[in-house]
Amino acid sequence: MKKYILSAILLGVLSGMSSCSDWLDVNHNPNAAEKVEPGYLFNYVAVAWSGTRTSGDFYIPISQSLQIQADGGDSYGGWAEGNYVISPYSVGNVWKGYYNSSANNLKLAIKMAREASVVNNNAIAQCNVIFAENMYEATMMWGDVPFTEAWNENIRYPKFDSQEVVLNGIIDVFDNALSTMDPSLPSTITEYDVYYGGDMAKWQKLTRSLKFRTLMVMVDKDPSKAEMIGKMLTEGGMIDSAAGNMEFKYSTNSGNENPKYKILEKYFNGQNQAFFAHNNVLKPMQDLNDPRIPVFFEPGHDGVFRGLNTRQAAEEDKDKNLLSSVIGKSLYRKDIPDLLYSYQEQLFLEAEAYLRGLGVAKDAVKANELYRKAVKEACLYYGVEASAAEKYANSLADLSIVDEQTALKNIHMQQWIDLMDRPFEAFVQWRRSGSEGNEYPALEVPATAITKDLIRRWDYSPEEMTANPNSPKSNPNLWDKMWFDL
């Protein structure tokens, strides 16, 4: 009897185990996919990238530390970033944005596109352009960054490449993309191409323009780039109208709004009480009677536009009404797009190239023509009436009749004004606008800042520093210039 019972138990246990393997084979995640279209990854990158650019991790620290916007003091915006206190979380989040959310997903999208039954070079090129632009932003914030060894499963600790290597690498990526793009063929990223809907002709122009901008950043340090600049100017094919602007569009749909608006909604009762007109922008605009003033800024309670200096407390009347100007409502509307590259940006750079004779003969008349066109386009972009824009552009001093330095300063001033609401681009532009001490505008270190010199870069991501033995042993100083910055 005992034997039978024990045998029965043993049989039961064994029979339970025999089917055990199948029964345990349930570790297939039903919440995720093994394969997706490259466009789905591309769209996520676009969303996340602009999400970072317009969020409190990026827009606020740069706008405040660059002193292109003011905060109205502690009773209003009170952003510590105006004192050059950049949260390690902002630094970390932005780094993650470039290396993980953007670059890694783009690399995966490229891998998907390459592994597709029919390889689509246009889709690969689209991903590569966005990848290069993300890395351009990364190196403009940190200088030397991992590039040649990053995103490689076989390399555990990527080395940090010099900015020169990174920027040249970015030019190569643009060149490769240009050589493989074929506007006659459709891309597999069309619906999910939130910038141009798969219009590869526009992508070609954009890619050339982005390459051109990169060269313009490099040329002061590496004059040999002038030749490439000249070639590009001669050959053309860059963005040639506002229709070519690269924008990431937001909407009024809840959850799809521009994060700049969301900050105000969440913390400031929907009213802008956090971002103020800085005298660094408002004063030159007022000097020139710039028609963009009522777009860029709101007047004080008494109808007067007043700027502030960095960390300066906003002015109020005796009834606590605000007299200082905040940045305009339209720039904080829900659906304000994230402008990544603009026609006016292109025109300003071209004007500068002709004025300085970068790879082309110096031509102040052409420069002036491009400059006025750029100013007009800049005004139009922000909703100024065409006639007013035209009138204003024509009212500006003719670059061909002033000395080159003044002409250059005037271009940089207009670039600075144009980039008031695009702090990252303004940060790059300010540093490339002149050698140390000769930038436009001449900024002063805020009295309460934690450094004695002007900020020129960010600390590295603490997570990267901790986890990567190939990262620099210590952070460069916030005021240390990077390779391109003379």
Add this chain to the structure above:
Amino acid sequence: MKRNLLIMLAFLVMSVSQVLAQTSSVKGVVVSKEDGLPVIGASVLVKGTTVGTITDYDGVFVLTDLPEGSKLLEISYIGMKTAEVAIKPDMKVVLAPDTKLIDEVVVTAIGIKRSEKSLGYAVTSVKSDELTTARESNVLNSLSGKVAGLQIGSSSGTAGGSSSIQIRGASSISSVSSPLFVIDGMPVDNGSYNPDRTNGIIDVGNRAGDLSSDDIESINVLKGAAATALYGARAKDGAIVITTKKGKNGSPLSISVNSSTRFEKVLKLPDFQNEYAQGEYGEYNVKSLNGWGPNIASVQDQKFTDFLGREVTLQAYPDNVKDFYQTGMSYINNVALSGGTDKADLRVSISSTNQTGVVPGSDYNKYVFAINGGMNFTPKFTGRVSAQYIRSDSKGRPAQGSNDQNVLIPVINSLPRTVNINDVRNNWKNADGTQISLTPDGKSNNPYWIINNNAFTNSLNRLIGNIVLTYTPIEGLTITNNAGMDYYNETRRKVYSKGTIGNLEGQFQTWDLYKRIINNDLMASYERTFADDFNVKVMVGHNIYQEEWTNNSVLAQNLIVDGLYNYKNAKTATPDYYSSLKRMVGVYGDISFSYRDMVYLGVTGRNDWSSTLPANNRSYFYPSVNGSFVFSELIPTNKILSFGKIRASFANVGSDTDPYQLAFLYTPVNSYFLQYGLTNVLPHNGLVGFSGPKVLPNENLKPQNQASFEVGTDLRFFNNRIRLDATYYRNVTSNQIVSIDVPLSTGYFANNINAGKIMNQGVEIALGLTPVDVRGFKWDMDVTFASNEQIVQELTEGLTEYSLTSGLSGLQIKAPVGGSFGLYGTGWKRDDNGNYVINEKTGLRETVNNVRLGDIYPDFTMGINNRFTYKGFSLSFLIDIRQGGNIYSETVGSLRYNGLAAETAAGRDNKNFIEAGVIQNADGTYRPNDVPVKSMQDYWQHLSKSGNNEGNIFDASYVKLRELNFSYSFPRKWFNHFWVKSLDLGFEARNLWIIKDHVPHIDPEANFFGPSQIGGGVEFYSIPSPRSFGFNVRLTL
């Protein structure tokens, strides 16, 4: 003389004979002191003889023909103290329970009952009466201070809030070290799913809190891996084995009622200054919710605009925060019916907990229906069914943490001292339904808007049940199958009504959580005794386990109609769905030998196959061995040492990981993080987005491994008047499945690898004393002591520290190689002599980044329980001690930053305050600080701002009066002619008094981390914990 003596002797002998002749038979009844019920089957023996009997169903015994000279009866029953009573013709013997019996039977892993003295590892048993006196709505809290090595943490004073539990320190850097919960042999869930990391966390309780204390017969705490090895991977951090109450075979119907009414008040409120109004640098500003304004007394001749726009003379309201909180009420009731025939038994119970919290508008209601019935179908085949249905709901659980509009504490604590809470309470909404903000610029929510409009709600339905069938085909062989299920469904809703500042358009999110655990154990055991002295017991078993989880959530934003929380009323509704399935199969065996009840040896082995590991690595085996030696058996009976045992055990257990950690997959993204607590959603403009993994999965993961060793002794002296149980243990958990940070430039945040080695070692001491036991007066004292040392021995190559938690104002919890988990963040810069280095421009302390600021775990914990009994009176109190460890308090920081803490009023007008410290000269030398701070506002704000973490770090040690209980059991004889069997009345109190602490303004036990998060030592706007006191009636019919 000799003759007289002989006459006297003859007289005495005759007298005695006469007495004996009168009592040659004796009849009596044996009842339990605990519940007044008859004790069935008690042994009644005439002392010094073999004459005896056992009691019948009514506890009655009859002994006839007593031997000559019989004087005393010895009455014994398992689990009760043996009584010796003088023989009388009609006797009533009351047997008291004995929880200290050496040969007590305890429930060990897989429900195996073993005598305590046979165990080679430490098991602590907490009995029903310890859980039902001063009951807690969360039964886990009742274990606090009672079990050495068990740490209970409460993350808030929320009604129905959670309690975390950890045994012998944290063993893992990748997951919470929480023990397995087992009810009647069925592993059950003690999860605490919380989607909020640091922002606006709602303490939604933990699943062990669903249980009713009144349904629990005992809780056995199995601490070491050797104790839990048979449970397999799930119990590497110990096991809490709960046995529910049953009816008794052959006992008549008994009805018991246990009813408590409790009052709850906030235990510790901040100590506020009441001299300064709101403003900045001494100037009044109605927009500033702080205390940096003018001295109230000095501006009595002026009028100021208050938040309601009235022109008022400033006046301090010292109790405005205190008056915000209300007296919480708890009604905990239980009615249980139990009884049985000779073939069947049944217990049915209904428990209710109805609680209102100290935060207005918060409540928690829980109803537990329990049934436990057994049936002897045949002498060889028995069955038992046990089930509990739990229904709970709550409303208004407050939010804690940061960056969320519904977080209450910063709003309450930053009320300016001149604001009358009645004004706030009566003016939270305008006639048109819009909010009345606390500031005229509408930047701060009115707390009553949050309370009245934004109440969080949840409800739970849970069923735990199992069926045990036992067959005994031949003597010694038992075959048992235990099939069970734990199922729950919980719905939650988090609301931000339209008009909430920071979410003006309104938003709500719902979660529909589903979990189901199915478990089946089939076991066969065979026991045989050889040659009287040797006993062998062999057990083999097979286990199937399945865990399903579903989380269905919808985030609805931009509401159209105010107050309507329907998805169709939202402009955007973003659904999310996640499900997981995990399965395990285990085969286990246990062989135990004993020799003469003196030497015991047990060997166990288990092999698990887990679905979460790669097929080639999914099988893992773990052995354990334990032994004990009752050396007192070799020592002649003496008055000093009553019992002595040494024990030792070793175990090596493995464990698996979470589902879906292996394959490289693309996840649809439904939201993305924006700084400042903001998120946006996908699809974006109708287009979906996918992302590759952030953590690079690993297809070659191996099981984790934990080796544990334990040695201990159990000593009893002076007839059990002194009881000492001491244990030393050492656990090493290695090959942990952990996501190790990799350079972000690789494209990933982390890689899933096997790495890391954490050692925990410590001692646990339980000392029991009975200093006084005379004339019915008894004083028992039980002391528990536990000290654990945790050392992170290895991480992985190139990594010297691992961040466990971050995102708390720059504060991080890290695991450093060579140390224990600790708090890291910004600290004060010091010179070589420890002086603060002061900035020569500001006169304020300079800082350094990323320094260790303190330990999160204590050096030791202690519980001292005293119990005095005299006749029916009983008084007991439990003192709970924690020594060592630190806490970071954001609440203290903000009270100081805002100039509201009492200490910030001192010297406020001092224009030349120079802090003790040094200033670094240009040549690197130091000079005493000679720079005054600009103002005391600047000084305090620098000292306490969240970025300067060290300013808000405190010693977390405390001494607390945890529990106080005074009760009276009415004498049974009073009810002899009633249907009442027993009646007890009591006063009970919990968390009555913080006797000593080192943290200002908050309870040092406040903890930001719920049971589902690794960490500790951080407080972030926690809802203050309550003290509770009330009355208890226990009645048995």
